[in-house]
Amino acid sequence: MKPVKALQRKPLGLGQQPALLIVDVVNGFTDPACPLGTEADSVVAANITLMKAFHERGLPVFLTTVIYRNEQQARVFRDRLPALELLTPESDWVKFDDRLPMADSDIVIEKTHASAFHGTTLSAKLAEVGVDSLVVTGLTTSGCVRATAVDGLQNGYRIVVPREAVGDRNHNAHDANLYDLNAKYADVLTVNEVIAQLL
Incomplete structure (x- = not known):
């Protein structure tokens, strides 16, 4: 079997107006x-470290949670x-993990599917504050984080994923998805590298 040829990629980093997008760091995902x-x-x-860095610089912070308000919402996903x-x-x-240092300025997005963009107000809210790039964090790497990062790219945002700020129930899935995200959709960096890019 021939070795896999890596795609040529160009790191993009963050733009002039980044936002932090914390995906589903809620009790249901942080409590075993x-x-x-x-x-x-x-x-x-x-995520606490990143939230403090964004708050100190007056940069926008978005957080998502998953809530089902009726039987029809995401019916196929819930059946699966x-x-x-x-x-x-x-x-x-x-509810958000109470260790997160939430501020009054933070924007909460409710979602019903994996991607924070699908069927939500996220795109409109990002446009309102002139965001050009996203630091996507949270849970889980192979599910909602990946779906949100891919959709973020498809919606025209530079995407950065801090490796310590995402996690998964399956370590192999976590590693494989970070590798694939970095290869095609995002810059996978350390938390310190992300903070160093903030203006």
């Missing part, structure tokens, strides 16, 4: 007691993954 969750302390810690039925408006699982 939830069927959807996993141990994510290091991921939460990395029955544990998603736990994500109801009254559930603690949809």
Whole structure:
């Protein structure tokens, strides 16, 4: 079998007006007691560092959570993954991990599918504040983070994924998806490298 030939790629980094987009760092994904969750302390810690850096610079911070408000929303997705039925408006699982240093200026986006762009107000909100690039973090690397990063690129944003600030229930899936994201859709950097690019 011939070795795989790597695609030529050009790192783009962040633009002039980046935003932090934290995907689903909610109790249902950071608490192993939830069927959807996993141990994510290091991921939460990395997101805390990034939130503080963005807040200190007055840069926009967006956070997503998954909430199902009626039986029809994302019906096929929920039929495939029955544990998603736990994500109801009254559930603690949809609340943000209380370790995150949320500010009044942070913008919350509710979603029902993997991508933070699909069927949400995210695109409009990003346009309102003139965002040109996104630092995409959160849970899980192989699911909602990947879907959001790919859609971000397809919506015309430069995408950066900080490797310590994303996580997955499956370490192999995590590593494989970071490799693939870096090859085609995003710059995968360290948290310190991301902060160094902030103006």
